[in-house]
Amino acid sequence: MANTDQGRPTKAERKEQARIEREEIQRKQAARSRNRIIGIVVAVVVVAAVVGGVVLLGGSGGTSGASPTAPAVVLPPPDSLDGIMKAQPWPNNTDQLPSRLAALDLPQLSDVAGALHHHIQLYIDVDGQPVTVPANIGLSNAAASPLHTHDDTGLVHVESADPNFAPVLGQFMDVWGVYFTSSCLGDQCNQGDKQLRVYQNGQLYTGDPTLMPLTDLSAIVITFGTQAQLPHPMPSSFPTAG
Secondary structure, rough: OOOOOOOOOHHHHHHHHHHHHHEEEEEEEEHHHHHOOOOOOOOHHHHHHHHHHHHHHHOOOOOOOOOOOOOOOOOOOHHHHOOOOOOOOOOOOOOOHHHHHHOOOEEEEEOOOOEEEEEEEEEEOOEEEOOOOOOOOOOOOOOOOOEEEEEOEEEEEEEOOOOOOOEHHHHHHHHHHHEEEEOEEEEEEOOOOOOEEEEEEEEEOOOHHHOEEOOOOOOEEEEOHHHHHOOOOOOOOOOOOO
């Protein structure tokens, strides 16, 4: 549930909430492993069936329509958002959160059974130095986002009433209110070897990083600086809950 600026839970309550969340993540990781095995078996069966069908039909028949695709995410220019931050430090920045959420038009926050609930581990590194992703991004007394944090560990929660919500990295950064484009992070933009580089599960993301999908149980690293300043080792997977 949302932690607000008033009536924050006690340390014991936060510890218990973290324990429950770790157990939930462990269950999801185990389920993902089982589903991966099942998916491989199903894929083999489907491929065999398709090949058999093509052989029986002799490759003839009518043409099929293209599969529908999800609508493209359109992000507002970050400079148009209230409270956008460039220079560090970057606090949770909730004063203008209601205005930013209105501009982003995200689905409603929901943590009821059956709602979408994903987790992403986010790391940020500027000029070789880690940047804290603060607690309560996207959560205030006045508004609550389906993209938010509960603590300052970098664990991003996706809790959406829309089970088909497919968020992208730029939406989370806009909720936070940190200036983020395909070439800029905060007050720094690409120049020479000082570049914005974004990694997903240890692999350099070569598309527009603002449109990187926030895939469940993935590790995302936003870096700005020289090649020599990249984190070593680069986080390559969602941390195992312990």
